[in-house]
Amino acid sequence: MLHEIVTQGFLFPNEIEVLWSLMIVLYPYITGLVAGAFIVSSLYHVFGKEELKPVAKFSLVAAFAFLMFACTPLLFHLGHPERAFNIMFTPHFYSAMSGFGYIYSFYLIVVLLEIWFVFRPDIIARAKSSTGIMKALYWVLALGSMDDSEEALHIDHKITLVLAAIGIPSACTLHGYVGFLFGSLKSNPWWSTPLMPVIFLMSAIVSGIAILIVSYYIVMVIKKQPVDNKCLKSMYDFLWGFFIIDLTLELLNELASIYAQTQSYSIIAQLTEHRLQFSYEILQLGICSAIPLVVLGFVSLKTMSDTLRNRLGLICSALILIQVLAMRWNVVVGGQLFSKSLRGLTSYMPTFLGREGILVAVILFTMPFVVMYVFNLILPLFENKGDEAQG
Amino acid sequence: MVTSRRDFLKQAGWTVLGGGLMASFVELPASKAHASSGDRTHLYAYVVDTHKCIGCGKCGEACRAENKVPDEFYRTWIERYTIYADGHVDVDSPHGGEKGATPIKKAHIDRSFFVPKLCNHCKEPNCVQVCPVGATYVSRQGVVLVDEKHCVGCGYCIQACPYGARFINPKTHVADKCTWCYHRVLKGLKPACVTVCPVGARQFGKVNDPNDPVGKLIKEARLQVLKPEMGNQPMVFYNGLDKEVR
Numbered sequence: 082m083l084h085e086i087v088t089q090g091f092l093f094p095n096e097i098e099v100l101w102s103l104m105i106v107l108y109p110y111i112t113g114l115v116a117g118a119f120i121v122s123s124l125y126h127v128f129g130k131e132e133l134k135p136v137a138k139f140s141l142v143a144a145f146a147f148l149m150f151a152c153t154p155l156l157f158h159l160g161h162p163e164r165a166f167n168i169m170f171t172p173h174f175y176s177a178m179s180g181f182g183y184i185y186s187f188y189l190i191v192v193l194l195e196i197w198f199v200f201r202p203d204i205i206a207r208a209k210s211s212t213g214i215m216k217a218l219y220w221v222l223a224l225g226s227m228d229d230s231e232e233a234l235h236i237d238h239k240i241t242l243v244l245a246a247i248g249i250p251s252a253c254t255l256h257g258y259v260g261f262l263f264g265s266l267k268s269n270p271w272w273s274t275p276l277m278p279v280i281f282l283m284s285a286i287v288s289g290i291a292i293l294i295v296s297y298y299i300v301m302v303i304k305k306q307p308v309d310n311k312c313l314k315s316m317y318d319f320l321w322g323f324f325i326i327d328l329t330l331e332l333l334n335e336l337a338s339i340y341a342q343t344q345s346y347s348i349i350a351q352l353t354e355h356r357l358q359f360s361y362e363i364l365q366l367g368i369c370s371a372i373p374l375v376v377l378g379f380v381s382l383k384t385m386s387d388t389l390r391n392r393l394g395l396i397c398s399a400l401i402l403i404q405v406l407a408m409r410w411n412v413v414v415g416g417q418l419f420s421k422s423l424r425g426l427t428s429y430m431p432t433f434l435g436r437e438g439i440l441v442a443v444i445l446f447t448m449p450f451v452v453m454y455v456f457n458l459i460l461p462l463f464e465n466k467g468d469e470a471q472g
Numbered sequence: 473m474v475t476s477r478r479d480f481l482k483q484a485g486w487t488v489l490g491g492g493l494m495a496s497f498v499e500l501p502a503s504k505a506h507a508s509s510g511d512r513t514h515l516y517a518y519v520v521d522t523h524k525c526i527g528c529g530k531c532g533e534a535c536r537a538e539n540k541v542p543d544e545f546y547r548t549w550i551e552r553y554t555i556y557a558d559g560h561v562d563v564d565s566p567h568g569g570e571k572g573a574t575p576i577k578k579a580h581i582d583r584s585f586f587v588p589k590l591c592n593h594c595k596e597p598n599c600v601q602v603c604p605v606g607a608t609y610v611s612r613q614g615v616v617l618v619d620e621k622h623c624v625g626c627g628y629c630i631q632a633c634p635y636g637a638r639f640i641n642p643k644t645h646v647a648d649k650c651t652w653c654y655h656r657v658l659k660g661l662k663p664a665c666v667t668v669c670p671v672g673a674r675q676f677g678k679v680n681d682p683n684d685p686v687g688k689l690i691k692e693a694r695l696q697v698l699k700p701e702m703g704n705q706p707m708v709f710y711n712g713l714d715k716e717v718r
Contacts, residue, residue: 091563093589093636094546100627100640160625160645167605167624178604178628267702268598268634421636422718424563 084432089355090425099417099429102437104154107445109259109281110409112151114449116256116282117289119144119192119248124319126199126245133316135309139300139453139462140293141199144252145192146449146456152185153445157436177258177265184258188251195244197224198237200460205229207460218459256285263412270345270423271352271416276334280408283327288405290320291398296450298395300463310387317394321377324401328370331408335366348423356418356426361411369404373397514595514614514707516652517679518663519689520588522712524673527552527586531665531674532570538653538664545639547650548590548665553716555582561716587717588674590665591616591637591650592698592706599629599638599647608647614707615654620646634702652676679707 086097122140125133133140156162169182205227208219220227257278263269264277294316301308338349353361377397380390419426432438456462527550535541535548550569554562557580566574569586576584593616600608600616607623610616618629623646630638630647641648653663657676661667666676677686689695695709699718710717 091551091565094544094549094565094568095630095639096636097544100630155626158626160627160640161623164605164622164624167607167622171605171622173603173606175600176602176604176628178602178626181604262628266598266602266632268632417631421634422563424561424718 084428084430087428088425089351089427090420091422092420092425092427093422096417096420097427099414099427101413101417102158102429103431103439103442104158104437106406106409106413107154107442108151108158109256109285109413110288110406111147111154111446111449112259113256113281113285113288113405113409114292115144115147115151115188115289116252116285117287117291118147118293119252119289120286121290121293121316121319123245123249123252126195126241127249130315132311132314135312135464136293136297136316138199138464139297140289141192141196142453142456142462143293143296143449144289145196146452148185148189148192149452150445150448153448154442157441157445177262180258184251184255188248188255191244191248191251195241195248198241198244201226201237202229202234203460222459253282256282259285263416268421269416270343271349271419272412274334274337276330276337277412280327280330280334283323283330284405284408286323287320287327287401290316290323291401291405294320294394294398295402296453298391304463306463308391310391313391313394317377317390317397318381320394320398320401321373321381324373324377328374331366331370345423348419348426351426352415352419356428357411357415360407361415364407365404365411369400369407373400373404513612515678515680516593516613516615516657516676516707517686517690518590518593518652518666518708519675519677519686519695520708520710521673521675522585522587522710522714522717524671525550525586525588526671526673527569527573528670529568529570529572530668530670531588532568534664534668535650536570538656539651541648542642545641545648547637547648548588551587551589551717552584553587553714554584555714555716556580557582563716583714585712585714587710587713588665589635589637589698590708591633591652592635592704592708593650593652595705595707596703598632598634598702598704599649602628602632604628611654613657615652615657616649617651617654618647618649620644620648623647634699634704 088097118140121133122137122144124130125137156165159165168179169186172179172182174180201223204219204223206229208216208223208227211219260278260281263272264274267273294313297313298308338346376393379385380393380397414429417427418429431442434440453462529550532546532548532550539547541547546568548568549565551563551565552569552573554576556562562577564574573586593614595614597610597616600610604626605622605624607619608616608629609619625640625645625647627640627647630640638647638649640646653661656663662676666674675686675689677684679687679690681687682691689711690709693711695711696713697706697709698713
């Protein structure tokens with residue numbers, strides 16, 4: 082059933098229908114998960130946070146899996162997806178959007194290379210121990226390089242370090258860029274703020290950490306293996322820290338808007354009160370922010386049992402995932418719900434079916450997890466406890 | 473074996489670098505294909521006299537017929553402003569004002585007037601700046617156009633336009649907007665909306681021609697533009713623009 086558009090006040094006649102749909106909400110959400118997951122992997126690879134070792138490989142592959150599907154929502158949205166590569170073949174460099182193809186490709190190459198170097202010992206080990214087609218597969222994956230001598234692995238490690246170090250600014254650029262797409266549009270007072278790229282980046286990092294916590298926990302439950310509490314505790318700490326920065330920036334943005342009371346303030350106030358009351362006031366700035374902020378503080382600072390800490394941490398991570406999704410929705414959809422005449426509001430509700438509907442969004446969001454599952458069949462995402470004991 | 477991997481990496485590095493360099497050269501066609509800011513002149517301007525407009529909607533009808541504008545989308549429209557004695561401002565544009573104005577609420581009204589709107593064909597257009605593929609461009613005469621064979625339909629230009637002048641055409645799936653009837657202008661004709669306006673509220677002409685009424689108006693009359701704070705430098709000028717108009 083199609084949602085009936087409800088308008089209020091005056092809109093320019095071409096503004097009645099919201100153009101950037103659920104797909105454009107999903108795009109920065111998935112891209113954000115990439116940046117966040119990569120930061121976690123770099124905390125181990127570059128900054129030597131040893132306690133994050135249990136999720137180091139998983140976070141890197143998660144970044145890759147989300148990256149693989151970061152563009153797909155855009156393809157479902159474009160009027161002419163078959164012309165998508167025009168953005169790389171005939172880029173118009175004055176446009177912030179034109180950099181996307183290059184930033185994305187560069188980052189994908191960095192992540193792929195890093196994955197190859199990190200997993201090379203596993204690939205070689207499996208190439209040696211397997212037979213038939215699987216042996217051939219691992220040989221191809223190893224690109225024919227079967228040298229796993231100490232010297233070679235040492236070089237691999239050094240290259241990994243460099244790649245991870247390049248990857249951090251790349252991840253920041255990728256997501257800062259997504260924020261810039263919105264923040265640089267002077268025509269839209271809800272988007273146009275220099276804080277936008279920073280807010281996007283911080284929320285990307287928290288969402289990435291949160292999805293790793295939730296996924297790691299679920300995977301361990303499915304595998305019937307105990308979770309590494311030290312690793313989880315470290316991730317809760319980082320999540321809390323980054324979330325404080327993220328929320329501060331979001332509140333600062335809100336406060337600046339209220340305090341400045343520019344011409345657009347009246348319609349922005351109506352937007353948040355009438356159209357985004359649930360997703361902005363209740364979800365984004367309300368329960369999904371207040372609870373994680375306070376509870377994660379306790380989780381980080383107070384001594385408590387592992388079980389209680391993990392339960393609280395898990396709930397907070399899930400809430401933060403909702404908070405960031407709500408933030409993406411509020412920015413992308415919210416920015417199109419009011420008229421540039423500043424005199425009226427429209428409404429938007431995604432359809433369930435259809436090219437840009439909820440079903441497609443759910444499928445697209447599920448696909449990275451399928452990629453991670455398939456990857457895990459070929460190469461181990463997690464260190465096996467038994468292997469460690471033997472090692 | 474270590475050397476072979478090093479060689480492999482070296483080659484891979486050169487390939488990536490070479491690819492990047494090539495890609496940077498590929499940028500040229502988009503910017504070459506269309507006039508860059510250096511070699512274009514803003515030959516034409518459009519003047520709207522809000523004192524003259526009677527809100528008949530003939531301009532909208534003519535535009536739809538001339539340009540096959542799809543239903544429920546608008547290359548031009550007419551807004552009606554009604555400012556009541558209590559300060560309340562009412563703006564409406566049912567069917568883009570194409571079917572004429574509807575009866576007004578009976579109350580004490582301070583002033584009421586019509587404001588035709590269209591693409592402003594800005595000198596510094598946001599839409600052109602943000603188009604990632606160079607499909608939206610400024611012609612050599614200063615008319616902002618869309619290459620519908622190149623546009624990817626991302627909608628970024630629509631978000632960037634402060635005037636709501638653009639839309640995604642549901643038939644072509646690319647950005648669509650007023651072209652000042654470019655196909656007519658190239659033949660020395662006026663845009664359809666200007667031709668049919670019964671009261672001369674819409675005028676189109678050459679900016680620097682002193683014998684052209686539009687050129688004369690721009691030189692001598694005290695005209696305004698919409699949202700000057702955006703810095704787009706619109707080439708659609710308004711006579712009698714009220715402070716309530718955005």
